[in-house]
Amino acid sequence: MSPEPVTTVPAASVASRVSGTLGIEDRPALAVDIRGLRKVYDGTAAVDGIDLAIPAGEFFGLLGPNGAGKTTTLRMLLGLTPIDAGSVRVLGMSIPEQEREIRKHLGVVPQFDTLDPDFTVEENLLTYASYFGLSGPVLAQRIEDLLELANLETRRRSRINTLSGGMKRRLTLARALINQPELVILDEPTTGLDPQARHHLWRQLRRLRDRGVTLVLTTHYMEEAEELCDRIAIIDAGRIIACDSPRALIAAHVEPWVISLSARSARRFIADPSALPARMLEIADSWLIYTADPAAVRAELDAAGLPHATRAANLEDVFLRLTGHDLRE
Amino acid sequence: MSRAHRPLLPRPSLRFIPVWRRNLRVWRKMMMPSLLGNFGEPVLYLLAFGYGFGRLVGELDGMSYMVFIASGIICSSAMFTASFEGMYSAYTRMAEQNTWLAMLGTPLTLDDIVFAEAVWAASKGLISAAAILVVASALGLVTDVRALLALPVVFLAAFTFGSLALVITAVARSYDFFLYYFTLAVTPMLLLSGVFFPLQEMPEWVQRLAFALPLAHVVEIVRPLMTGRWPTGVGLHLTVIVSYGAVALILATTLIHRRLIR
Numbered sequence: 001m002s003p004e005p006v007t008t009v010p011a012a013s014v015a016s017r018v019s020g021t022l023g024i025e026d027r028p029a030l031a032v033d034i035r036g037l038r039k040v041y042d043g044t045a046a047v048d049g050i051d052l053a054i055p056a057g058e059f060f061g062l063l064g065p066n067g068a069g070k071t072t073t074l075r076m077l078l079g080l081t082p083i084d085a086g087s088v089r090v091l092g093m094s095i096p097e098q099e100r101e102i103r104k105h106l107g108v109v110p111q112f113d114t115l116d117p118d119f120t121v122e123e124n125l126l127t128y129a130s131y132f133g134l135s136g137p138v139l140a141q142r143i144e145d146l147l148e149l150a151n152l153e154t155r156r157r158s159r160i161n162t163l164s165g166g167m168k169r170r171l172t173l174a175r176a177l178i179n180q181p182e183l184v185i186l187d188e189p190t191t192g193l194d195p196q197a198r199h200h201l202w203r204q205l206r207r208l209r210d211r212g213v214t215l216v217l218t219t220h221y222m223e224e225a226e227e228l229c230d231r232i233a234i235i236d237a238g239r240i241i242a243c244d245s246p247r248a249l250i251a252a253h254v255e256p257w258v259i260s261l262s263a264r265s266a267r268r269f270i271a272d273p274s275a276l277p278a279r280m281l282e283i284a285d286s287w288l289i290y291t292a293d294p295a296a297v298r299a300e301l302d303a304a305g306l307p308h309a310t311r312a313a314n315l316e317d318v319f320l321r322l323t324g325h326d327l328r329e
Numbered sequence: 330m331s332r333a334h335r336p337l338l339p340r341p342s343l344r345f346i347p348v349w350r351r352n353l354r355v356w357r358k359m360m361m362p363s364l365l366g367n368f369g370e371p372v373l374y375l376l377a378f379g380y381g382f383g384r385l386v387g388e389l390d391g392m393s394y395m396v397f398i399a400s401g402i403i404c405s406s407a408m409f410t411a412s413f414e415g416m417y418s419a420y421t422r423m424a425e426q427n428t429w430l431a432m433l434g435t436p437l438t439l440d441d442i443v444f445a446e447a448v449w450a451a452s453k454g455l456i457s458a459a460a461i462l463v464v465a466s467a468l469g470l471v472t473d474v475r476a477l478l479a480l481p482v483v484f485l486a487a488f489t490f491g492s493l494a495l496v497i498t499a500v501a502r503s504y505d506f507f508l509y510y511f512t513l514a515v516t517p518m519l520l521l522s523g524v525f526f527p528l529q530e531m532p533e534w535v536q537r538l539a540f541a542l543p544l545a546h547v548v549e550i551v552r553p554l555m556t557g558r559w560p561t562g563v564g565l566h567l568t569v570i571v572s573y574g575a576v577a578l579i580l581a582t583t584l585i586h587r588r589l590i591r
Binding site for chain 1: 432436591
């Protein structure tokens with residue numbers, strides 16, 4: 001499969017959303033500017049020619065199956081993976097030359113827990129802040145604010161191993177905000193969280209976006225990306241195969257309605273699929289019927305007496321359509 | 330690309346200090362058991378070897394065996410403490426707790442981090458040496474103020490041993506790996522560097538081997554200082570210690586970079 005190159009320059013300007021809260025009026029228009037990025041491991045391209053322009057203030061999502069190149073791309077943004085070809089500019093500065101300067105203005109929420117187990121909640125924030133050279137009363141106030149934001153005021157003296165998964169994630173996000181970053185990079189921030197914890201984190205992320213912070217997120221949860229992101233790039237085999245707003249992606253790549261029915265019903269029903277004004281897809285134990293004309297399909301199913309359910313197409317349908325159904329390692 | 334551009338010499342910045350302070354903060358939480366070990370172990374060694382053995386040995390190099398061994402274990406203890414810190418503790422921070430990975434999300438570089446770990450290992454070595462000095466003074470084994478000059482030498486030596494340990498950490502796949510280094514390098518050095526008995530008793534080739542390694546040079550400087558004499562050949566001894574440390578730090582930084590930045 002060799003998809004057409006996709007341009008990723010956004011249609012709408014987000015300059016209007018850049019709020020004054022951060023006091024950064026003269027920051028570069030593009031928070032992230034990646035061109036022709038490549039990374040090869042043992043002869044296999046993990047990232048195979050990615051172009052990506054993320055304007056300041058945007059909430060951007062990177063989606064893709066396991067091994068598609070999401071994490072490698074993020075690592076290159078942080079200078080944690082050497083670049084084989086192409087260029088990466090972050091906040092108007094280039095990697096690797098200005099890595100240290102860039103990271104002063106960056107917040108990172110890594111995929112795995114990197115909190116310091118020897119310290120309490122508060123000590124974790126204090127220690128992490130010291131790596132930025134932050135100290136004194138300004139920092140003390142900032143830590144208070146972040147503890148409140150993370151809902152951890154009562155746990156400030158708790159050891160890390162006494163925290164729940166959701167608390168750890170909240171603390172990790174709070175830690176990433178200690179330097180008041182212009183850009184926050186989140187690698188699967190909600191993996192393993194229960195729905196309540198996930199919604200709490202979503203609310204924090206939206207608040208950041210409203211304050212003008214640029215956010216770049218990877219996730220496996222399609223509803224999360226659809227819910228949060230202004231724009232999404234779908235990556236497969238190291239390339240961007242689609243990039244647009246969730247709504248535009250759905251409109252461009254799948255029919256607006258999806259009707260599902262069980263596999264057993266389907267086998268009785270579908271003698272001649274081409275007769276239907278629809279596209280059919282078998283997934284695990286059910287069939288999905290994609291159509292622009294749900295009424296016609298439903299009439300057929302009703303006539304055959306088969307139970308079915310109709311819903312609007314979503315990002316997961318786009319994702320499956322573009323990346324296929326084969327299991328990834 | 331960035332690997333090719335990486336200069337051979339590490340370029341740590343003053344930002345290493347917060348990393349060092351982080352380790353100090355953790356140490357302070359477990360200060361009591363740690364200090365108990367620092368003070369308790371030399372007391373046991375001195376009493377057991379000094380009284381048990383000293384009775385048989387009598388005098389060595391014109392000093393009581395207790396004094397001889399006190400001025401030896403101050404060096405070996407710094408080596409052990411710094412080596413442990415540079416291996417088990419640093420490996421835990423690198424591979425188990427992802428502490429360094431978290432630091433790489435901040436303006437810190439691996440050059441800062443590795444240098445900080447070496448300085449921290451040196452600090453722990455210094456703490457253990459200082460504890461022995463206190464114990465030895467309390468037992469009346471050290472009477473000359475020159476003994477204080479041994480401390481900066483021990484700090485430098487512990488930096489070297491910490492850096493050497495970080496090289497092993499850089500290539501380790503598990504904690505078990507460190508036993509190779511202890512068995513093949515640390516223990517032979519301990520036994521062949523004049524810590525427990527004078528090197529002159531050993532065959533010529535063993536002496537040459539001993540002086541090819543750093544610990545014997547540390548003992549050569551520290552023992553006279555501890556016993557009220559001025560050491561000789563200090564320039565040569567320091568050159569060997571510093572060279573080992575510098576090469577080890579460069580190697581450790583390069584290997585850890587290769588391991589984590591990929």
